[in-house]
Amino acid sequence: xxxxxGIFCTLAAGVLLAGCAVYTPGDISAVQDLIREAExxxxxQRAPYEYYSAVEHLNVSKEELxxxxxxxxxxxxxxxxxxxxxxxxxxx
Numbered sequence: 001x002x003x004x005x006g007i008f009c010t011l012a013a014g015v016l017l018a019g020c021a022v023y024t025p026g027d028i029s030a031v032q033d034l035i036r037e038a039e040x041x042x043x044x045q046r047a048p049y050e051y052y053s054a055v056e057h058l059n060v061s062k063e064e065l066x067x068x069x070x071x072x073x074x075x076x077x078x079x080x081x082x083x084x085x086x087x088x089x090x091x092x
Contacts, residue, residue: 023065023074031058031081038087047090054083 035054043051057080065073 023061023070023077025065027074027077028058028062028065031061031077031084034081034084034088038084038091041088041091043087043091047087050083050087050090054080054087057083 031054035051035058038047038051038054057076061073061076061080064070064076
C-alpha cells in the first residue's frame with residue numbers, strides 16, 4: 001500500500017507543477033486589456049517606459065506561446081502584466 005501512496009504523491013506533484021507553466025490565449029487577452037486601459041489613461045505620455053515595456057513583453061509572450069513554449073510565455077506575460085499595472089498606476 002505504501003508504494004501506491006508514493007506513486008500517487010509523485011503523480012499529483014507532477015500535475016501541479018505542470019499546471020503552473022500553462023499560459024493561455026485568455027491570459028494574453030487579459031494583459032492586452034490592461035495595456036489598453038493604461039493607454040486610455042495616458043500611459044504613452046505619462047509612463048512611456050512602463051507602457052512600451054509591457055507592450056514588448058507581451059509581444060514576446062505571444063511569440064513564445066505560438067511556439068508552444070508555455071513556460072517562457074508565462075514569464076514574459078507576467079512581466080508584461082506587471083509593467084502594464086505600473087503604467088496604469090503612473091497614469092492615474
